[in-house]
Amino acid sequence: MKNQQSIAILGAGNLGIAIAQGLVKARVCEASDITLTRRNLDKIAEQKKSGFNITSNNSEAVTNADYVFLCVQPKQLAGLLEEIETALDSQKHVLVSTITGVTLEVIESHLKERFPVIRSMPNTAIAISESMTCICGNKLAENHLKEVELLFKSVGDTLIIEEELMKAATVLAASGVAFFLRYIRAATQGGIQLGFDAAEAQKIAMQTARGAASLLVEGSAHPEMEIDKVTTPQGCTIAGLNEMEHQGLSSALIKGIVTSYERINRITE
Numbered sequence: 001m002k003n004q005q006s007i008a009i010l011g012a013g014n015l016g017i018a019i020a021q022g023l024v025k026a027r028v029c030e031a032s033d034i035t036l037t038r039r040n041l042d043k044i045a046e047q048k049k050s051g052f053n054i055t056s057n058n059s060e061a062v063t064n065a066d067y068v069f070l071c072v073q074p075k076q077l078a079g080l081l082e083e084i085e086t087a088l089d090s091q092k093h094v095l096v097s098t099i100t101g102v103t104l105e106v107i108e109s110h111l112k113e114r115f116p117v118i119r120s121m122p123n124t125a126i127a128i129s130e131s132m133t134c135i136c137g138n139k140l141a142e143n144h145l146k147e148v149e150l151l152f153k154s155v156g157d158t159l160i161i162e163e164e165l166m167k168a169a170t171v172l173a174a175s176g177v178a179f180f181l182r183y184i185r186a187a188t189q190g191g192i193q194l195g196f197d198a199a200e201a202q203k204i205a206m207q208t209a210r211g212a213a214s215l216l217v218e219g220s221a222h223p224e225m226e227i228d229k230v231t232t233p234q235g236c237t238i239a240g241l242n243e244m245e246h247q248g249l250s251s252a253l254i255k256g257i258v259t260s261y262e263r264i265n266r267i268t269e
Contacts, residue, residue: 005029005033005066005067006029006033006034006035006064006065006066006067007020007023007029007033007034007035007065007066007067007068007069008034008035008037008058008061008062008064008065008067008068008069009034009035009036009037009069009071010037010058010061010062010068010069010070010071010072010080010084011037011038011070011071011072011073011076011080012036012037012038012044012047012054012071013038013071014124015071015098015122015124015126016036016069016071016098017036017044017047017127018122018124018125018126018127019069019071019098019122019126019127019155020034020036020047020052021050021126021127022126022127022128022129022131022155022156023151023154023155024050024051025127025128025129025155026129026154026155028151028154028155030051031050031051031052032051032052032053034052034053035052035053035054035055035061035064035065036052036053036054036055036061037054037055037056037057037058037061038054038056039056040056041054041055041056058080058083058084058087059083059084059086059087060087062084062087062088062093063087065093066092066093066094067093067094067096067148067151068084068088068093068094068095068096069096069097069098070095070096070097070098070099070107071098071099072099073099074099074100074101074102074267077099077102077106077107077110078110081107081110081111082110085111085112088111088113088115090113090114090115093115093116094115094116094118094141094144094148095107095115095116095117095118096118096119096120096148097117097118097119097120098119098120098121098122100121100170100174100264100267101167101170101264101265101267102119103119103163104117104119104137104138104163107119108138114140115140116137116138116140116141116143116144117137117138117140117141118135118136118137118138118141118144118145118148119135119136119137119163119166120133120134120135120148120152121133121134121135121166121169121170121173121174122152122155122156122173122174123173123174123176123177124174124177125156125177126152126155126156129154129155129156130155130156131152131155131156131157132156132157132158132159132173132176133152133155133156133157133158133159133173134158134159134160134161134165134166134169134173135148135149135152135158135159135160135161136160136161136162136163136166145160167261167264167265168261170264171257171260171261171264172257175257175260176257179253179256179257180209183209184202184205184206184209187201187205187208187209188201188202188205189201191204191205212226227241
C-alpha cells in the first residue's frame with residue numbers, strides 16, 4: 001500500500017473494527033489514518049481512545065479517504081451508497097466491499113459512475129494479523145488488486161480468486177473460524193472430563209490446534225501424512241480417530257460446511 005493513504009471503514013462492526021486494528025498492529029498505517037463510522041458512536045468510543053477517527057457522517061469519512069471499505073449489512077448497501085454518492089470521486093476512490101453475498105455487479109448497479117470495486121472476504125482473525133482473505137475485483141480494479149492484496153497480506157494470508165467462488169470462500173474462511181473454535185471448545189470439554197481444569201484444558205487445546213495448523217502451513221504436507229506420524233499400531237491415537245469417524249466427525253464437518261454454503265446462497269436470493 002502506498003504511503004500516506006487513508007482509509008474509511010463504513011459500518012465499523014466487529015469485522016470493520018478487526019480490520020482497523022489489524023492494519024495498525026501490522027504497521028500498515030497509523031490509527032489516525034483510519035476513520036470508522038457507525039450510527040451509534042458509543043459503540044466505537046473505545047476505538048477513539050486508541051487514536052482512530054470516528055464519525056457517524058459517512059460522507060465526511062469518504063471525503064478524507066482513498067480506500068473506502070464497505071462493511072455494512074447487505075440490506076444497508078443501497079442506502080449507504082446513495083448517502084455517500086456526492087462524496088465519491090471516481091479518480092480517487094477505490095471501493096473495497098466485505099459485504100457477504102453482494103456481487104460486484106450489484107455494487108456497480110448502485111453507482112452512477114464507474115469505480116474500481118474490490119470484493120474481499122477476511123475473517124475476524126485479521127485483528128491479530130492471522131486472517132485468510134480472499135479477493136476479487138472488477139476490470140477497473142485490476143491495477144489496484146495487488147495493492148489491496150498487499151494490504152491484506154500484512155494482516156494474514158491472501159488468495160485472489162474468481163468471483164464465483166466468493167460465497168464458498170465466505171463459508172470456508174469466515175464461517176470457518178467459528179467451526180475451528182467449536183472444535184477447540186469440544187476438545188477443552190473433553191480435557192476437563194479427563195481431569196484438567198478448564199483453563200489448563202483450553203490452553204492445551206489451543207496450542208495443539210496452533211501446532212497442527214503450523215505443521216501444514218510451514219511444512220506444506222498433506223494432513224494425512226502428519227496424522228500417520230502420530231498414529232501407531234493398536235495405539236490410543238488411532239483408536240480415538242476411528243471412534244470419531246464412526247461417530248461421523250468428517251461427515252458432520254463436511255455437511256456443516258455445505259449447509260452453510262446452501263444458506264449463504266439463500267441469503268441473497
